[in-house]
Amino acid sequence: MKNLQAELKESIIEQLNLEDMEPGDIKNDEALFGDGLGLDSIDALELIVLLEKDYGIKLTDPAQSREIFKSVNSMAEFIEANRTK
Amino acid sequence: MKPKIYINSISSITAQSRDKEESPVSYYKSIFPAISPNYKDYIKPMTLRRMSKAIKMGISAAKMALQEAEIENPDAIITGTGEGCKQDTEKFLENLIDQDEQLVTPTSFIQSTHNTVGGQIALNLGCKNYNLTYTQNSASLESALFDTYLQFLETSGKKSVLVGGVDELSEKITGFRNLDGQLKTGKIHNLDLFKEASAGTITSEGAHFFILSTEKSGNCYAEFKDISIKNSIEPEQINAEVENFLHKNNLGIDAIDAIVLGKNGDNRYDYYYSILQDSLFKNTLQLGYKHLVGDYDTASGFAVYLACKILKSGSISSVMKLNTLRPGKIKNILIYNQYLGSDHSLILLSAV
Numbered sequence: 505m506k507n508l509q510a511e512l513k514e515s516i517i518e519q520l521n522l523e524d525m526e527p528g529d530i531k532n533d534e535a536l537f538g539d540g541l542g543l544d545s546i547d548a549l550e551l552i553v554l555l556e557k558d559y560g561i562k563l564t565d566p567a568q569s570r571e572i573f574k575s576v577n578s579m580a581e582f583i584e585a586n587r588t589k
Numbered sequence: 590m591k592p593k594i595y596i597n598s599i600s601s602i603t604a605q606s607r608d609k610e611e612s613p614v615s616y617y618k619s620i621f622p623a624i625s626p627n628y629k630d631y632i633k634p635m636t637l638r639r640m641s642k643a644i645k646m647g648i649s650a651a652k653m654a655l656q657e658a659e660i661e662n663p664d665a666i667i668t669g670t671g672e673g674c675k676q677d678t679e680k681f682l683e684n685l686i687d688q689d690e691q692l693v694t695p696t697s698f699i700q701s702t703h704n705t706v707g708g709q710i711a712l713n714l715g716c717k718n719y720n721l722t723y724t725q726n727s728a729s730l731e732s733a734l735f736d737t738y739l740q741f742l743e744t745s746g747k748k749s750v751l752v753g754g755v756d757e758l759s760e761k762i763t764g765f766r767n768l769d770g771q772l773k774t775g776k777i778h779n780l781d782l783f784k785e786a787s788a789g790t791i792t793s794e795g796a797h798f799f800i801l802s803t804e805k806s807g808n809c810y811a812e813f814k815d816i817s818i819k820n821s822i823e824p825e826q827i828n829a830e831v832e833n834f835l836h837k838n839n840l841g842i843d844a845i846d847a848i849v850l851g852k853n854g855d856n857r858y859d860y861y862y863s864i865l866q867d868s869l870f871k872n873t874l875q876l877g878y879k880h881l882v883g884d885y886d887t888a889s890g891f892a893v894y895l896a897c898k899i900l901k902s903g904s905i906s907s908v909m910k911l912n913t914l915r916p917g918k919i920k921n922i923l924i925y926n927q928y929l930g931s932d933h934s935l936i937l938l939s940a941v
Contacts, residue, residue, distance in 0.1 A: 519694070521638040542635050549695040557692045 508580045516576075519554050520547050532577045540575075548573060555579075560588030594741050594813040595941065596799050597749070597806040600653035601894040602626060602646045603795035603882040610906040613881050616779040619772040619791045621883060622758055632713070639696050640709070641676035643757035646796035647706035648713050651751055655714075657808065658800040663751040665719035666710055667736050669729035671886020673703030675759035706755050719747075727928035728818045730754030730797070730887040734936070735816050737801050753798030754887030766792060771929070773854070782854040782880035783911070790853035793883030797890025799897075805941060810897035814838055814921075814937040822933045827864050831925070834935045846919040847874040847899065849892045850911065851926030853884040858930045865925065866911070874919075875911040889926040893936060896922040900940045 513527035516536075520543065534540045537548070551573055555561045561583065563569055572582045601607060604621050605614055614624070623646060628637055631649040640648075647668070655663065680697040699705075704722035711720050719740070723732035730753070737752045766772050773789040782791060801813055817834050835841065848870045852862045866875055882891045899905050899919055924936040 523638055524634065544635075546639070546696055546699065553692050553694050557688070 508583060509576050512576050512579055512583075515554055515558065516551070519550050530576060533575050536573055536575060551579075555583070558589075559583050559586075561586050592741050592803045593805075594738065595802050595805045596810045596813055596893075596897050596938070597802050597804075597808060598654045598657035598800040599810055599894050599897045600650045600657070600753075600798045601795070601891060602650050602797075603891055604793045605881050611908065613780065613908050616791070617776060619767075619774075619777055619789070620758060620763060621779070621791070621793050623794045623796075636713075639700070641674050641700060641757060642794065643670070643674050643676065643755050643796075644700065644706055644709050646757065646794070647753070647755040647798075648710055650753060650755070650796035650798040651710045652713075654751060654753070654798040654800050658749065658802075658806060660749055660751075660800060662714055662716050663718065663749050663800065664747040665721075665737070665740055665750040665752075666707055666716060667719075667733040667740075667750060667752045668704070668707035668710070668722045669731070669733035669754040669887055670703055670706060670722060670724055671726050671729045671756050672762060673724065674701055674705045675757055675762045677701040677705070679759050679761050710751070725818075726932050727886045727889070727926065728820075728932035728934050730890050730893075731816060731818050731926075731932075731934040731936070734813075734893075735818060738813070738816055741801070741803055748804055749800055749802040751798060752801055753796065754890040755796040756794055756885045756887045758792070758794045763792065771855075779880050779883070780908070783852060783877060785854050786856050788855060788857050790855045790879065790884045792885050793888075794885060795882060795888065795891065797887065797894050799893065809901075809941050811900040811922075811938040812941050814939050815935075816937070817935045819933045821931055822861075822927075824861060824864060827861055827933075828869050830933070831865065831869060831923070831935065834937070835923075838937055840921065840937075842869050842873070845870070845873055845921050845923045846916045847876055847896075847905070847922045849876045849878065849896055849922060849924045851879060851884070851889060851892065851924075851928070852877045852911070853879045853928075855929075858927065861927050861930065861933070862925070872914065874905075874914045874916045876905070876909040877911045878909055881908065884928065886928070889924065889934065889936075892924045892926065893938070896924055896936075896938050900938060
Protein backbone atom coordinates (compact mmCIF):
# COMPACT_ATOMS: atom_id res chain seq x y z
CA MET A 505 0.00 0.00 0.00
CA LYS A 506 2.83 2.38 0.92
CA ASN A 507 4.51 1.76 -2.41
CA LEU A 508 1.23 2.24 -4.24
CA GLN A 509 0.68 5.59 -2.56
CA ALA A 510 4.18 6.76 -3.52
CA GLU A 511 3.64 5.49 -7.07
CA LEU A 512 0.31 7.32 -7.28
CA LYS A 513 1.86 10.59 -6.15
CA GLU A 514 4.50 10.33 -8.86
CA SER A 515 1.87 9.52 -11.50
CA ILE A 516 -0.36 12.41 -10.40
CA ILE A 517 2.54 14.87 -10.57
CA GLU A 518 3.58 13.63 -14.01
CA GLN A 519 0.12 13.25 -15.52
CA LEU A 520 -1.21 16.56 -14.23
CA ASN A 521 2.01 18.53 -14.88
CA LEU A 522 2.35 19.66 -11.26
CA GLU A 523 5.76 21.03 -12.21
CA ASP A 524 6.86 22.57 -8.93
CA MET A 525 5.73 19.67 -6.72
CA GLU A 526 7.55 16.68 -5.24
CA PRO A 527 5.80 13.48 -4.09
CA GLY A 528 6.63 14.52 -0.52
CA ASP A 529 4.50 17.66 -0.96
CA ILE A 530 1.31 15.61 -1.27
CA LYS A 531 -0.01 14.15 2.00
CA ASN A 532 -1.73 10.77 1.85
CA ASP A 533 -4.96 12.10 3.35
CA GLU A 534 -4.88 15.57 1.76
CA ALA A 535 -7.92 16.52 -0.37
CA LEU A 536 -6.99 16.34 -4.04
CA PHE A 537 -9.77 18.72 -5.14
CA GLY A 538 -11.10 21.97 -3.69
CA ASP A 539 -9.13 23.45 -0.82
CA GLY A 540 -6.46 20.74 -0.82
CA LEU A 541 -4.31 20.26 -3.88
CA GLY A 542 -6.75 22.37 -5.92
CA LEU A 543 -7.31 20.00 -8.84
CA ASP A 544 -10.22 20.69 -11.21
CA SER A 545 -12.61 18.83 -13.51
CA ILE A 546 -10.07 18.41 -16.32
CA ASP A 547 -7.71 16.80 -13.79
CA ALA A 548 -10.54 14.43 -12.81
CA LEU A 549 -10.75 13.28 -16.43
CA GLU A 550 -6.98 12.74 -16.47
CA LEU A 551 -7.22 10.66 -13.27
CA ILE A 552 -10.01 8.49 -14.75
CA VAL A 553 -7.77 7.74 -17.75
CA LEU A 554 -4.83 7.07 -15.38
CA LEU A 555 -6.86 4.44 -13.45
CA GLU A 556 -7.77 2.60 -16.62
CA LYS A 557 -4.36 2.84 -18.28
CA ASP A 558 -2.18 1.92 -15.31
CA TYR A 559 -4.46 -0.35 -13.26
CA GLY A 560 -7.06 -1.66 -15.71
CA ILE A 561 -9.95 -0.10 -13.77
CA LYS A 562 -12.81 1.31 -15.81
CA LEU A 563 -15.08 3.66 -13.88
CA THR A 564 -18.66 3.10 -15.00
CA ASP A 565 -20.42 5.21 -12.38
CA PRO A 566 -19.25 8.85 -12.48
CA ALA A 567 -20.71 9.42 -9.00
CA GLN A 568 -18.10 6.98 -7.67
CA SER A 569 -15.24 9.26 -8.65
CA ARG A 570 -16.09 11.83 -5.98
CA GLU A 571 -15.25 9.30 -3.24
CA ILE A 572 -12.38 7.58 -5.05
CA PHE A 573 -10.49 10.79 -5.86
CA LYS A 574 -10.91 12.26 -2.39
CA SER A 575 -7.24 11.66 -1.50
CA VAL A 576 -4.22 9.52 -2.35
CA ASN A 577 -5.32 7.13 0.41
CA SER A 578 -8.81 6.65 -1.04
CA MET A 579 -7.41 6.16 -4.54
CA ALA A 580 -4.91 3.57 -3.27
CA GLU A 581 -7.64 1.66 -1.38
CA PHE A 582 -9.88 1.58 -4.44
CA ILE A 583 -7.04 0.45 -6.69
CA GLU A 584 -5.98 -2.34 -4.29
CA ALA A 585 -9.53 -3.68 -4.27
CA ASN A 586 -10.26 -3.41 -7.99
CA ARG A 587 -7.05 -3.53 -10.02
CA THR A 588 -6.84 -5.95 -12.93
CA LYS A 589 -3.18 -5.24 -13.69
CA MET B 590 -20.46 57.18 -40.76
CA LYS B 591 -17.05 55.54 -40.41
CA PRO B 592 -15.95 55.93 -36.78
CA LYS B 593 -12.40 56.77 -35.77
CA ILE B 594 -10.65 53.76 -34.30
CA TYR B 595 -7.76 54.19 -31.90
CA ILE B 596 -5.05 51.80 -30.74
CA ASN B 597 -4.93 52.49 -27.02
CA SER B 598 -2.51 49.79 -25.92
CA ILE B 599 -0.05 47.34 -27.43
CA SER B 600 1.84 44.24 -26.30
CA SER B 601 4.39 41.95 -27.83
CA ILE B 602 6.10 38.65 -27.03
CA THR B 603 8.70 37.66 -29.62
CA ALA B 604 12.24 36.35 -29.99
CA GLN B 605 13.43 39.89 -29.23
CA SER B 606 13.56 41.52 -25.85
CA ARG B 607 11.04 44.37 -25.64
CA ASP B 608 13.39 46.87 -24.00
CA LYS B 609 16.55 46.34 -26.09
CA GLU B 610 15.55 47.45 -29.57
CA GLU B 611 18.94 48.91 -30.50
CA SER B 612 20.84 45.74 -29.54
CA PRO B 613 18.79 42.91 -31.04
CA VAL B 614 19.28 39.27 -30.11
CA SER B 615 21.24 37.24 -32.67
CA TYR B 616 20.22 33.74 -33.73
CA TYR B 617 22.26 31.43 -35.91
CA LYS B 618 19.54 29.01 -36.97
CA SER B 619 16.38 29.09 -39.07
CA ILE B 620 14.02 28.20 -36.18
CA PHE B 621 14.26 30.08 -32.88
CA PRO B 622 11.85 30.44 -29.92
CA ALA B 623 10.22 33.51 -28.39
CA ILE B 624 11.66 34.94 -25.18
CA SER B 625 9.17 34.09 -22.44
CA PRO B 626 8.13 36.71 -19.91
CA ASN B 627 7.51 35.54 -16.34
CA TYR B 628 4.17 33.87 -17.07
CA LYS B 629 3.38 33.65 -13.36
CA ASP B 630 2.93 37.43 -13.41
CA TYR B 631 -0.13 36.91 -15.59
CA ILE B 632 -1.41 33.36 -15.03
CA LYS B 633 -2.09 31.40 -11.84
CA PRO B 634 0.44 28.56 -11.42
CA MET B 635 -2.26 25.87 -11.13
CA THR B 636 -3.72 26.82 -14.53
CA LEU B 637 -0.34 27.59 -16.06
CA ARG B 638 0.87 24.01 -15.63
CA ARG B 639 -1.18 22.51 -18.46
CA MET B 640 -0.83 25.33 -20.96
CA SER B 641 1.20 25.14 -24.15
CA LYS B 642 3.39 28.09 -25.14
CA ALA B 643 0.75 29.58 -27.48
CA ILE B 644 -1.76 29.76 -24.64
CA LYS B 645 0.80 31.16 -22.20
CA MET B 646 2.01 33.79 -24.68
CA GLY B 647 -1.54 34.64 -25.75
CA ILE B 648 -2.95 35.16 -22.26
CA SER B 649 0.15 37.06 -21.08
CA ALA B 650 0.17 39.38 -24.12
CA ALA B 651 -3.59 39.92 -23.80
CA LYS B 652 -3.22 40.82 -20.13
CA MET B 653 -0.32 43.19 -20.84
CA ALA B 654 -2.50 45.04 -23.36
CA LEU B 655 -5.49 45.11 -21.00
CA GLN B 656 -3.35 46.36 -18.11
CA GLU B 657 -1.86 49.15 -20.20
CA ALA B 658 -5.35 50.22 -21.31
CA GLU B 659 -6.65 49.82 -17.75
CA ILE B 660 -9.49 47.62 -18.99
CA GLU B 661 -10.67 44.56 -17.08
CA ASN B 662 -13.21 43.18 -19.51
CA PRO B 663 -13.18 44.08 -23.22
CA ASP B 664 -16.38 44.20 -25.32
CA ALA B 665 -14.91 41.58 -27.66
CA ILE B 666 -11.94 39.25 -27.92
CA ILE B 667 -10.81 38.60 -31.50
CA THR B 668 -7.83 36.36 -32.12
CA GLY B 669 -5.87 35.42 -35.20
CA THR B 670 -3.72 32.32 -35.44
CA GLY B 671 -2.32 30.65 -38.52
CA GLU B 672 -1.65 27.22 -37.09
CA GLY B 673 -3.27 27.28 -33.66
CA CYS B 674 -2.14 25.17 -30.74
CA LYS B 675 0.33 22.96 -32.55
CA GLN B 676 2.12 21.67 -29.42
CA ASP B 677 -1.09 20.18 -28.00
CA THR B 678 -2.10 18.89 -31.43
CA GLU B 679 1.19 17.00 -31.67
CA LYS B 680 0.90 15.71 -28.10
CA PHE B 681 -2.64 14.50 -28.73
CA LEU B 682 -1.74 12.78 -32.01
CA GLU B 683 1.33 11.15 -30.48
CA ASN B 684 -0.83 9.92 -27.60
CA LEU B 685 -3.32 8.53 -30.06
CA ILE B 686 -0.60 6.50 -31.78
CA ASP B 687 1.17 5.42 -28.56
CA GLN B 688 -2.09 4.30 -26.94
CA ASP B 689 -3.36 2.56 -30.05
CA GLU B 690 -6.31 4.98 -30.16
CA GLN B 691 -7.37 3.91 -26.64
CA LEU B 692 -7.29 5.83 -23.36
CA VAL B 693 -6.26 9.16 -24.79
CA THR B 694 -5.78 11.79 -22.10
CA PRO B 695 -8.18 14.73 -22.50
CA THR B 696 -6.12 17.87 -21.80
CA SER B 697 -4.10 18.01 -25.00
CA PHE B 698 -7.21 17.15 -27.05
CA ILE B 699 -9.27 19.92 -25.40
CA GLN B 700 -6.45 22.41 -25.96
CA SER B 701 -5.51 21.37 -29.48
CA THR B 702 -8.09 23.50 -31.27
CA HIS B 703 -7.30 26.81 -32.94
CA ASN B 704 -9.71 28.79 -30.75
CA THR B 705 -8.14 27.62 -27.49
CA VAL B 706 -6.17 30.85 -26.96
CA GLY B 707 -9.22 33.10 -27.43
CA GLY B 708 -11.25 30.82 -25.18
CA GLN B 709 -8.60 30.68 -22.48
CA ILE B 710 -8.27 34.48 -22.47
CA ALA B 711 -12.04 34.73 -21.98
CA LEU B 712 -11.99 32.09 -19.22
CA ASN B 713 -9.13 33.85 -17.50
CA LEU B 714 -10.95 37.20 -17.59
CA GLY B 715 -14.43 35.80 -17.03
CA CYS B 716 -15.41 37.57 -20.25
CA LYS B 717 -18.61 36.32 -21.92
CA ASN B 718 -18.63 38.87 -24.74
CA TYR B 719 -18.14 38.32 -28.50
CA ASN B 720 -15.24 35.93 -29.01
CA LEU B 721 -13.98 34.80 -32.38
CA THR B 722 -10.80 33.26 -33.77
CA TYR B 723 -9.63 33.65 -37.36
CA THR B 724 -7.37 31.15 -39.09
CA GLN B 725 -6.36 32.41 -42.48
CA ASN B 726 -2.69 31.48 -42.90
CA SER B 727 -0.53 34.62 -42.87
CA ALA B 728 -3.60 36.88 -43.00
CA SER B 729 -4.97 35.53 -39.70
CA LEU B 730 -4.17 38.56 -37.56
CA GLU B 731 -5.29 40.81 -40.39
CA SER B 732 -8.61 38.92 -40.54
CA ALA B 733 -9.03 39.50 -36.80
CA LEU B 734 -8.26 43.20 -37.30
CA PHE B 735 -10.70 43.32 -40.21
CA ASP B 736 -13.45 41.87 -38.02
CA THR B 737 -12.61 44.44 -35.34
CA TYR B 738 -12.97 47.17 -37.95
CA LEU B 739 -16.37 45.76 -38.96
CA GLN B 740 -17.49 45.48 -35.34
CA PHE B 741 -16.90 49.19 -34.85
CA LEU B 742 -18.42 50.02 -38.23
CA GLU B 743 -21.62 48.07 -37.71
CA THR B 744 -22.27 48.26 -33.98
CA SER B 745 -22.11 51.32 -31.85
CA GLY B 746 -22.30 49.32 -28.60
CA LYS B 747 -18.69 48.12 -28.63
CA LYS B 748 -16.18 50.49 -27.13
CA SER B 749 -13.07 48.40 -26.68
CA VAL B 750 -11.93 45.29 -28.51
CA LEU B 751 -9.00 43.10 -27.52
CA VAL B 752 -7.51 41.91 -30.79
CA GLY B 753 -4.32 40.04 -31.47
CA GLY B 754 -2.44 37.21 -33.04
CA VAL B 755 -0.51 34.25 -31.72
CA ASP B 756 1.47 31.36 -33.16
CA GLU B 757 3.83 28.89 -31.54
CA LEU B 758 6.63 26.61 -32.69
CA SER B 759 6.26 22.85 -32.45
CA GLU B 760 8.71 20.13 -33.24
CA LYS B 761 6.93 18.27 -36.02
CA ILE B 762 4.52 20.75 -37.62
CA THR B 763 7.08 23.58 -37.75
CA GLY B 764 9.45 20.99 -39.23
CA PHE B 765 7.02 20.56 -42.13
CA ARG B 766 7.98 24.09 -43.23
CA ASN B 767 11.51 22.81 -43.52
CA LEU B 768 10.43 19.80 -45.58
CA ASP B 769 8.42 22.11 -47.82
CA GLY B 770 11.47 24.28 -48.51
CA GLN B 771 10.01 27.29 -46.69
CA LEU B 772 13.05 27.66 -44.40
CA LYS B 773 16.66 28.44 -45.19
CA THR B 774 19.06 25.52 -45.06
CA GLY B 775 22.48 25.67 -43.47
CA LYS B 776 23.79 28.30 -41.11
CA ILE B 777 22.07 31.66 -41.14
CA HIS B 778 22.43 34.70 -38.93
CA ASN B 779 19.02 36.30 -38.48
CA LEU B 780 20.41 39.85 -38.67
CA ASP B 781 21.91 39.02 -42.10
CA LEU B 782 18.59 37.76 -43.46
CA PHE B 783 18.23 40.47 -46.10
CA LYS B 784 21.78 39.90 -47.36
CA GLU B 785 21.00 36.27 -48.25
CA ALA B 786 20.00 35.73 -51.85
CA SER B 787 18.48 32.31 -51.39
CA ALA B 788 15.16 30.51 -51.05
CA GLY B 789 13.31 30.19 -47.75
CA THR B 790 13.20 32.26 -44.60
CA ILE B 791 13.62 31.96 -40.82
CA THR B 792 10.76 31.25 -38.44
CA SER B 793 9.85 31.77 -34.82
CA GLU B 794 6.78 32.33 -32.64
CA GLY B 795 5.09 35.12 -30.71
CA ALA B 796 1.98 36.91 -29.56
CA HIS B 797 0.75 40.47 -30.09
CA PHE B 798 -2.38 42.00 -28.62
CA PHE B 799 -3.90 45.45 -28.96
CA ILE B 800 -6.80 47.32 -27.47
CA LEU B 801 -8.72 49.06 -30.24
CA SER B 802 -11.38 51.53 -29.26
CA THR B 803 -13.60 54.26 -30.61
CA GLU B 804 -12.56 56.31 -27.61
CA LYS B 805 -9.08 57.80 -27.60
CA SER B 806 -7.27 57.23 -24.32
CA GLY B 807 -4.54 59.41 -22.88
CA ASN B 808 -2.12 56.62 -23.68
CA CYS B 809 -3.24 56.26 -27.33
CA TYR B 810 -0.58 55.09 -29.81
CA ALA B 811 -2.18 55.58 -33.21
CA GLU B 812 -5.32 55.75 -35.26
CA PHE B 813 -6.19 52.54 -37.07
CA LYS B 814 -7.27 53.93 -40.43
CA ASP B 815 -7.88 50.98 -42.73
CA ILE B 816 -7.02 47.40 -43.63
CA SER B 817 -7.17 45.39 -46.83
CA ILE B 818 -6.62 41.66 -47.43
CA LYS B 819 -6.31 39.93 -50.80
CA ASN B 820 -5.50 36.28 -51.23
CA SER B 821 -3.63 36.77 -54.48
CA ILE B 822 -2.20 39.69 -56.39
CA GLU B 823 -0.14 39.47 -59.56
CA PRO B 824 3.29 41.10 -59.04
CA GLU B 825 2.63 43.62 -61.81
CA GLN B 826 -0.57 44.69 -59.98
CA ILE B 827 0.97 45.37 -56.57
CA ASN B 828 1.65 49.06 -57.23
CA ALA B 829 -1.93 49.63 -58.41
CA GLU B 830 -3.33 47.77 -55.38
CA VAL B 831 -1.41 50.00 -53.00
CA GLU B 832 -2.38 53.16 -54.89
CA ASN B 833 -6.07 52.15 -54.85
CA PHE B 834 -5.91 51.44 -51.13
CA LEU B 835 -4.37 54.83 -50.40
CA HIS B 836 -6.78 56.58 -52.79
CA LYS B 837 -9.70 55.02 -50.87
CA ASN B 838 -8.26 56.76 -47.81
CA ASN B 839 -7.80 60.06 -49.64
CA LEU B 840 -4.02 59.76 -49.46
CA GLY B 841 -1.29 59.90 -52.09
CA ILE B 842 2.06 58.11 -51.95
CA ASP B 843 3.68 61.28 -50.63
CA ALA B 844 1.50 61.15 -47.52
CA ILE B 845 3.14 57.91 -46.40
CA ASP B 846 6.12 58.71 -44.18
CA ALA B 847 7.28 55.12 -43.69
CA ILE B 848 6.43 51.72 -45.11
CA VAL B 849 6.91 48.59 -42.99
CA LEU B 850 7.59 45.64 -45.25
CA GLY B 851 7.23 41.94 -44.44
CA LYS B 852 10.40 41.07 -46.39
CA ASN B 853 11.62 37.69 -45.21
CA GLY B 854 14.73 37.03 -47.31
CA ASP B 855 13.02 34.45 -49.54
CA ASN B 856 14.27 35.40 -52.99
CA ARG B 857 11.39 33.51 -54.62
CA TYR B 858 8.77 36.00 -53.32
CA ASP B 859 10.54 39.11 -51.99
CA TYR B 860 10.12 40.76 -55.38
CA TYR B 861 6.66 41.91 -54.26
CA TYR B 862 8.47 44.10 -51.73
CA SER B 863 11.27 45.04 -54.11
CA ILE B 864 8.74 46.35 -56.66
CA LEU B 865 7.33 48.74 -54.05
CA GLN B 866 10.79 49.66 -52.75
CA ASP B 867 12.08 50.51 -56.21
CA SER B 868 9.05 52.39 -57.51
CA LEU B 869 6.21 53.87 -55.41
CA PHE B 870 8.20 54.06 -52.19
CA LYS B 871 11.62 54.83 -53.62
CA ASN B 872 11.67 58.11 -51.69
CA THR B 873 9.98 56.80 -48.56
CA LEU B 874 11.57 55.43 -45.41
CA GLN B 875 11.47 51.63 -45.68
CA LEU B 876 11.50 49.40 -42.62
CA GLY B 877 11.84 45.64 -42.14
CA TYR B 878 11.37 43.43 -39.07
CA LYS B 879 11.36 39.75 -39.95
CA HIS B 880 15.16 39.54 -39.52
CA LEU B 881 14.43 40.30 -35.85
CA VAL B 882 11.44 38.08 -35.07
CA GLY B 883 11.35 35.56 -37.92
CA ASP B 884 8.40 34.90 -40.20
CA TYR B 885 5.30 33.07 -39.00
CA ASP B 886 1.62 33.48 -39.73
CA THR B 887 1.00 36.30 -37.25
CA ALA B 888 4.46 37.91 -37.36
CA SER B 889 2.89 41.04 -38.85
CA GLY B 890 1.66 41.77 -35.32
CA PHE B 891 5.22 42.92 -34.65
CA ALA B 892 4.91 45.38 -37.57
CA VAL B 893 1.74 46.85 -36.05
CA TYR B 894 3.43 46.96 -32.63
CA LEU B 895 6.51 48.75 -34.02
CA ALA B 896 4.49 51.15 -36.16
CA CYS B 897 2.43 52.12 -33.08
CA LYS B 898 5.59 52.78 -31.10
CA ILE B 899 7.10 54.86 -33.90
CA LEU B 900 3.92 56.93 -34.32
CA LYS B 901 3.81 57.64 -30.61
CA SER B 902 7.49 58.19 -29.85
CA GLY B 903 8.81 59.35 -33.21
CA SER B 904 11.95 57.28 -32.75
CA ILE B 905 12.96 54.50 -35.11
CA SER B 906 15.48 51.79 -34.32
CA SER B 907 18.30 51.78 -36.90
CA VAL B 908 18.21 47.98 -37.05
CA MET B 909 14.83 48.19 -38.82
CA LYS B 910 15.89 50.59 -41.58
CA LEU B 911 16.12 49.19 -45.11
CA ASN B 912 17.18 52.53 -46.61
CA THR B 913 18.84 55.66 -45.33
CA LEU B 914 16.11 58.23 -45.79
CA ARG B 915 15.39 60.51 -42.86
CA PRO B 916 11.81 61.66 -42.84
CA GLY B 917 10.49 64.53 -40.74
CA LYS B 918 7.63 63.89 -38.39
CA ILE B 919 6.05 60.49 -39.01
CA LYS B 920 2.30 60.89 -39.55
CA ASN B 921 1.25 57.91 -41.66
CA ILE B 922 2.69 54.40 -41.75
CA LEU B 923 1.69 51.73 -44.25
CA ILE B 924 2.30 48.06 -43.42
CA TYR B 925 2.46 45.55 -46.27
CA ASN B 926 2.80 41.81 -45.85
CA GLN B 927 2.54 38.61 -47.90
CA TYR B 928 3.81 35.05 -47.51
CA LEU B 929 4.80 32.77 -50.40
CA GLY B 930 3.18 35.28 -52.77
CA SER B 931 -0.25 34.87 -51.08
CA ASP B 932 -2.34 36.56 -48.40
CA HIS B 933 -1.40 40.14 -49.20
CA SER B 934 -2.40 42.66 -46.57
CA LEU B 935 -2.19 46.43 -46.17
CA ILE B 936 -2.69 48.23 -42.87
CA LEU B 937 -2.75 51.99 -42.58
CA LEU B 938 -1.98 53.67 -39.24
CA SER B 939 -1.80 57.38 -38.48
CA ALA B 940 -0.43 59.50 -35.68
CA VAL B 941 -2.95 60.98 -33.25
